[in-house]
Amino acid sequence: MTLAAENLTLTRGGHEVVRGLSARLTPGEITAIVGPNGAGKSSLLLGLAGLLAPSAGAVTLEAGSLAALHPRARAQAIGYLPQTPDIAWDVSVESLVALGRLPWPGRGQAAIDAALAALDCEGLRRRRVSQLSGGERARVLLTRVLAGEPHWILADEPLAALDLAHQLGLIAHLKACAGEGQGVVVVLHDLAIAMNHSARVLVLKEGQLIADGPPSEALAPAVIAQAWGVAARWLGEPGAMALATGPGPGRAEQGFG
Numbered sequence: 001m002t003l004a005a006e007n008l009t010l011t012r013g014g015h016e017v018v019r020g021l022s023a024r025l026t027p028g029e030i031t032a033i034v035g036p037n038g039a040g041k042s043s044l045l046l047g048l049a050g051l052l053a054p055s056a057g058a059v060t061l062e063a064g065s066l067a068a069l070h071p072r073a074r075a076q077a078i079g080y081l082p083q084t085p086d087i088a089w090d091v092s093v094e095s096l097v098a099l100g101r102l103p104w105p106g107r108g109q110a111a112i113d114a115a116l117a118a119l120d121c122e123g124l125r126r127r128r129v130s131q132l133s134g135g136e137r138a139r140v141l142l143t144r145v146l147a148g149e150p151h152w153i154l155a156d157e158p159l160a161a162l163d164l165a166h167q168l169g170l171i172a173h174l175k176a177c178a179g180e181g182q183g184v185v186v187v188l189h190d191l192a193i194a195m196n197h198s199a200r201v202l203v204l205k206e207g208q209l210i211a212d213g214p215p216s217e218a219l220a221p222a223v224i225a226q227a228w229g230v231a232a233r234w235l236g237e238p239g240a241m242a243l244a245t246g247p248g249p250g251r252a253e254q255g256f257g
Helices: 041-048 071-077 093-101 109-118 134-147 164-179 191-197 221-228
Strands: 003-012 015-025 030-034 056-061 078-081 152-156 183-187 200-205 208-213 231-235 242-246
Touching: 003 041, 015 041, 015 056, 015 200, 015 208, 030 041, 030 164, 030 191, 041 078, 041 152, 041 183, 041 200, 071 078, 078 134, 093 109, 093 134, 109 134, 134 152, 134 164, 164 183, 164 191, 191 242, 200 221, 208 221, 221 231
Parallel strands: 030 183, 030 200, 078 152, 152 183
Antiparallel strands: 003 015, 003 056, 200 208, 231 242
């Protein structure tokens, strides 16, 4: 089930935040969206999820308009995790995760149990949401997305609040989801994670797509210099690469690994 942006322009607060972007995403792989602050990454993810209407162009799912889908069908197809999700009720973790099953008839307890186990949340099942740490909360919210068993998982900075062990566990699980045919799209700030763990990278700058391809091409030093204004080089072997940075035009040394 292909997800695509076709000459997509998105507007927020009267400003174009994504302009004329086209990309056809295929299931079965992890696609990373990267770029400097304000590049339009989160807005693009909202558009791909059908939660921000295009001001021009379109988002399609399997060649049909995403906007034309019934909300239930769209929710079955696409699971979306925002960068700073709100939780309206202080319910138990299991009840929160069960909300991911709302698009489907019946509760789907097996899917709920599998999602809790996948992200090491089984021990949190009976805890109230208010009792969770920031990292626990982040894992539980993604567990809710996974419980819905969507064709596409769209997550905005899902690693940001996680410790190293849970970051690695989440990456491994997202790779497993992709291996089973789901599409996975993640917004990332850590370029080393994008280089080592994604199959494809979209690089945005000022709302425009400036690179799209395998990580070795999309995150080449010349692209990093263009997008971030940082001189950089990759060190190490494929799958375990680190980014060494130096001063770019008008900037001090930065690290993104």
